[in-house]
Amino acid sequence: MNKKLYNVMNWPEIEGIVYADCKNPMNMLGSHLIKEGNLVQIYRPDAVSVSIKVDTKTYELEKVDESGFFACLVPSRKKKLDYLVTLEDVKGKTITFKDAYSFDLKPKNDEFKNFFAGHEYDANKIFGSKEISIDGVSGTLFTIWAPQVSRVSVVGDFNKWNGKIHQMEEIDDRGIYRLFIPGVCKGDKYLYELKVRGEKEYYKIDPYATEFTKGKENYSVVGSPLKKTAKKLKTKQTTSPRIYELNLLEWSKKSGIKTYAKLAEDIANYLSKLGFDYVNLMPVAEYFNEDTYGYTTIGMFAPTKRFGNPDDFVEFIEILHSKNIGVIIDFNCAYFGTDTRGLHNFNKTNLYGGLSPILEKNETWNVYTYDYYNNCVLSFLYSSFNYWISNFGIDGIRIDSLASMLYLDYGKEPGSWIPNMYGGNENLAAIEFIKNLNKMAAKENVITIAEESSGWIGITKDFDGDNLGFDYVLNKNWTNDYLEFMEQDPLFRKGLYDNLILPMVYNYNERFIQKFSADDLYGTGVSLYSLAAGNDAVKKKSDVRLALAYLYLYPGAKMITFGQELGLDLTNPALKWDVSDEDIAFIKDLNHFITSNSEVFDQDTKEDGFRWVEDCNSEETILGFARIGKNGQTLTAVFNFTPVERVKYRLHVLEAGKYSMIFNTNEEKYGGDEKLTKEIFKSDKNDENPKELDYIDIDIPGLSMLVFSCEKYTEREIEENRILKEAAVAKKNAEDKVKVAKELATKAKEEAIAALEAQKRAEEAARLALEAKNEAQKKADDAVREAIRIDEETKVLLEELKNKVFKKDTKKATRK
Known part of the structure; x- marks a missing residue:
């Protein structure tokens, strides 16, 4: 080895590079100006030889360590040496490149x-x-x-x-x-x-x-900047939006479509035809574990590659927006999975978080909650949220498993968590994070939805106190109560009648979304169809329509998960995604019905927009309520939760007027057996109880909902009704009097006839009595004459006897 080179080498530092146990390799590698010249050091274990080219001159680097550490001294006094590296590997392949360690990486001031x-x-x-x-x-x-x-x-x-x-x-x-x-x-x-x-x-x-x-x-x-960004569709809709929940992977499997653009066209056409306002995409951020349906997100800044690249996802959003359909995505900032290459144990510590809850969503999922007390983790999550809304034009987010964020002890064993600074179980840092996230969303007009199961108070209120500031919270309790009611045999549903009544007690405490979501159905292996009453498809579909109708007419925003709108048995794996116009007719009309009566349903969050009209008939399991608009317009809905038709049912109504049926879930076009009637039902009062509501008498088919609109009586009609009613009363009174008179006349006639009959019978009796008397007199006279005759005969006989005795005695006396 060149002695001069040997003397300038820092062998302990080289060892750190060779054993790859060095935090600052640039202290050694690259070009460094020293008094002897420019020391160039390159570590390439894959190289047999290395040379560099400076300007037009080539310098061979000496292999100073057999592991692949090369070095040379370049006679140059430049502070920054510009050079090109040429490397020959063990296979004789030659490559030329710029040295990664020749570039300045100094951060900007306050960059972090x-x-x-x-x-x-x-x-x-x-x-x-x-x-x-x-x-x-x-x-x-x-x-x-x-x-x-x-x-x-x-x-x-x-x-x-x-x-x-x-x-x-x-x-x-x-x-x-x-x-x-x-x-x-x-x-x-x-x-x-x-x-x-x-x-x-x-x-x-x-x-x-x-x-x-x-x-x-x-x-x-390695990605690249998006070619363009998507813009949000509109400002957030805060009254009665209809949201369709779907998983892109499931839709792809059912439809056979594999790309974002084609999926968007298919979904947009379908949902715009049905009339939904939003689509809620279950996690679209990259995930590896499909068993968790995408909820163990691994790429917080990456749309899943399953259907294309980020630019394709921008196109996906724009296609949906072109059909006026807003896009909500599940944003999973509550927990992350244990994928080997993911965030878990990132630096062999709980860098991003480490507490392991048992999720209500799925107890078998092995997940960890984020560490909201770590500022760097907060910046990571805030940036992810901002990335989705600023680049992809996302119109809303739904945060899953909020309860696991709010409570330090959520789903955890005793002793595995540490109380907060006040000794409580609230996760104070997570609460602050949630509030800040909602403030960011409010500033950008992005809808935020919470999936929360613990009963936290103030989820959708303003940001004071413990209020979190969400736009909506999913009403899990409402859904659980309804599904429990629905799966009962209709004969026994009356025992769970209160399941439908009691949710209204708390309904206006929050801004709720009433829903039949994937968590409620797919997660439990059931569908609305499988829970429905009836032993044939006709009855079961009637019950499904009834469930959907109840969801839609009940106050609150609406959410239906993929496929439930069709009344199909989605638990059947062999079921093909083959949707006909007949299949979608009901949900299409139901959405249109809400839209065309928006002035009524815009009162979803107002207590004075709802009133029960029938909530005490558990025996027949009939329920009714009125939806009331700002202008006082009302719609009255009545539900029959049994398969028994109720004939001439007396339904109370809020207003005096003429009632027309405007929706019937049992119509023929939906698979029922009736046509929508144009009959007008005129309301009336119970004169015996003037305080009672007006009423109409109607027939309610089994397992169905009817909705009636009201045309209020005009003052003239009210006066006419009063006159007609008074006339009807007077007429009835007169008819009653006539009836009484007729009854009296009939009775008198009957009594007269009875008297005549009695007289006739008396006369006949008198005649018979006279005849009897005459006959008796005759017999008496005959008896007297007979007696006289007998007396005379007796006298004769006695006289004769006397004469005989006298003669006999005379004769006897003569003999003597």
């Missing part, structure tokens, strides 16, 4: 100030991989935050995944590493190789990567 303070909203512009040019040389600048490690390297195909070749420079002693690698460009895949003292090297993806490889290989990809 906001990041470490916890209020950097564009951290992605600082970190990650950026395809740039430095001094006319194209390449990629890599920057990563990884404190408490002994070394970070960039690895990829460009260095044969050898972590010793591109060791990064720690440019901030708080753990920020940076390296510019010439020649690395858009589309190149890479990872970070980290080394912690006493541990084996391991790979991590770039937390700030904007693209990843497609498929099972988990690699970051």
Whole structure:
């Protein structure tokens, strides 16, 4: 070895480079001006020989360490030496490149100030991989935050995944590493190789990567600035929006469509035909574990590569916006998964977070909550949120598993968490983070939706106290109560009648979204169809329509998850996604019905926009309520939750007027057996109880909903009704009197007839009595004559007997 070169070498530092255990490789590698000239040192374990070209002169570097450490002295006094490296590898292949360690990586003043303070909203512009040019040389600048490690390297195909070749420079002693690698460009895949003292090297993806490889290989990809950004569709709609929830992967599987653009066209055409306002995309940020439906996000700045690149996702948003459909995405800032190359155990510590909750969403998921007390983590999350709304024109976000953020002990075993500074279980830092996120969203007119199950009070209120500032919260309790009611046999639904009544007690405490979401159905392996009553498809579909109608007419925004609007058995894996006009007719008309009656449904968040008209008939399981608009217009909805038709049902109504049926879930075009009637029902009062509401008498088909509009009586009609009613009463009274008179006349006639009959019977009896008397007299006379005759005969006989005895006695006396 050249003795002069040997004497200027720092052998202990070289050892750090050789063993890849160095935080500041630029102290050694590259060109350094010393008194002997410019010392150029290059470490390439893959090289057999290395030379550099300075201006027009070539210098061979001496291999001063067999591991691949090369060095030479260049007789130049330039402070910054411009040179080109030529390398020959073990296979005899020669490559020429600019040395990564010849570029200045000094950070800008206060470049990381906001990041470490916890209020950097564009951290992605600082970190990650950026395809740039430095001094006319194209390449990629890599920057990563990884404190408490002994070394970070960039690895990829460009260095044969050898972590010793591109060791990064720690440019901030708080753990920020940076390296510019010439020649690395858009589309190149890479990872970070980290080394912690006493541990084996391991790979991590770039937390700030904007693209990843497609498929099972988990690699970051060098991205490039978006060709264009998407603009938000509109200012946020805060009254009764209809939201369609879907998972792009599931839609792709059902439709066979594989690209963002084609998916957008298919979804946009479908939803615009149905009349939805928004689509809520379940996680679109990159994820590797499909078993968690995308919720264990791994790329907080990257749309999933499954359907295209970020520019394709911009086009996806624009296509939906062109159909006037807003886009809401699930933004998972509550937890992250345990993917080997993800955020978990990033620097062999809980850098991004470490508490492991048991999620209500899925108890089997192994996830960790973010550390909201770490300012750098806050900057990471704020920047992710800002990236989606500023680049992709996202109209809204939904935060999943909010409860796991709000409580330190959520889903955790005793002793595995530490109380807050006040001794409570509230996660104070997370609460502050949530409020700030909602303030950012409000400033950008972005809708925010919370999925929260703990009963936290003030989720959708303003930011004072514990109020969090969301626009909406999903009403999980309403859904649970309804589904429990729905799965009961209709004969026993009356026992759960209160499931439908009681949610109204708390309905106006928050701005709710009533929903049948993926969590409620797919997560439990059921669908509305599988829960519906009935032993055939006709009855089951009637019950599904009834459930959807109840959801739509009930106050609050609406959310339906993918496929439930069709009344199909989506638990059947063999079911094909083949949608007909007949399948969508009901939900299409239901959406149109809400739109065409917006002046009524815009009162969703107002208590005076709702009133029960029938909430005490559990026996027949009939429920009714009125929706009331700002102008006083009302719609009256009545629901029959049994398959039994209710004939001439007396339904109370709020207003005196003429009622027309304007919606019937049992119409033939929906699969029912009735046509929409044009009959007018005139309301009336119960004169026996004037305080009672007016009423109409209607027939309610089984398992159906009817909606009636009211045309109020005019003053003239009211007067006419009064006159007609008085006339009707007078007529009735007269008819009653006539009826009474007729009844009296009939009775008198009957009594007269009875009297005549009695008289006839008396006369006949008298005649018979006279005849009997005459007959008796005759018989008496005959008896007297007979008696006289007998007496005379007796006298004769006695006289004869006397004569006989006298004669006998005379004769006897003569003999003597």
